[in-house]
Every structure is written in structure tokens, then in C-alpha cells.
Amino acid sequence: GAGVSQTPSNKVTEKGKYVELRCDPISGHTALYWYRQSLGQGPEFLIYFQGTGAADDSGLPNDRFFAVRPEGSVSTLKIQRTERGDSAVYLCASSLPGANVLTFGAGSRLTVL
Template identity: 90%
Template sequence: GAGVSQTPSNKVTEKGKYVELRCDPISGHTALYWYRQSLGQGPEFLIYFQGTGAADDSGLPNDRFFAVRPEGSVSTLKIQRTERGDSAVYLCASSRTGGTEAFFGQGTRLTVV
């Protein structure tokens, strides 16, 4: 596709459930980033992939959060035992290589009830 694609666009889940958020980066982009944006705030970094490996996962808030990118393209952000505080918009971005301009997807709005 032409841009970064994220699915689903909206997700409502019950507290304690498991969710997966998907990101399809721009074709050929080797770097992929996940950010979380809470209402009224700027995006906060979660994790950065270069190829298949997580080059920096220092932004993951705790061990309930995990992300994979097994083939160096699509990435999945996984959240276990969701809490109401996890409610936010999860943004994915990709860039041609690390250090070049990143392009953001539309985000997945996660609501934990």
C-alpha cells in the first residue's frame, strides 16, 4: 500500500483480556516504530525494530506489552491482561532505514472497559 496501515482502527476490550494490534509498514521500509498517544498528549515511544529485531524496547511500560516483527515487515503489538490505563491510540510508523524520516499510520484506538 501507499502508506502505513494499522488494523483494527478501533478496538474495545474488557479489562483483563488480551489484544493484538497490527501494523503494515510502507513496503521496503526496514525500520518500524510503535508509539502510544494518550488523550491530550504527544506520542510516547514504545519500541523500535530494525528488520526483525527490536533495536530498542525501552519504552514498553511493563511485561504485559510485547511486540514482534518476525519477517521484517508486518509487526504486531500484543498486550496481555489489559488495564483501563492502557486505553490510548497506538501509532505505528515506518522509515526507509533507521534515522530517516518516519511516516505514521492512522493509529488504533484501544479502549479498555
């Protein structure tokens, strides 16, 4: 596709449940980023992939959060035992090798009840 695609656009779940959020980056973009945006805040870095490997996962808040990119294209962010504080918009972005500018998707809004 022409842009970064994220699914689902909205996800409502109950506390304690497991959630998967998917990101399909722009074709040819080897770098892929996950960010989280809480209400009234800017996007907060979670993890960055270069190809299939996580080059920087320093932003993952705890071990309930995990992300994969097995074939170097689509990525899945996985959240175990969700908590109400995980409620946010999860943004995915991608970029060309060595590029400064990231192109963002529309985000997945997660609500944990």
C-alpha cells in the same frame, strides 16, 4: 500499499483481556516504530524494530506489552491482561534505513472498559 496500514482502527475490550494490534509498514521501510498517544499528550515511544529484531524496547511500560516482527515487515503489538490505563491510540510508523522522517499510520484506538 502506499502508506502505513494499521488494524483494527478501533478496538473495545474488557479489563483483563488480551489484545493484538497489527501494523503493515510501507514496502522497503526496514525501520518500524510503535508509539502510544494518550489524551492530551504527544506520541510516546514504545519500541523500534530494525528488520526483524527489536533495536530499542526501552519504552515498553511493563512486561504485559510485547511486540514482534517475525519476517521484517508486518508487526504485531500484543497487550496481555489489559488495564483501563492502557486505553490510548497506538500509532505505528516506518522509515527507510537511516532516515530521520517517520511516516505514521492512522493508529488503532484501544478502549479498555
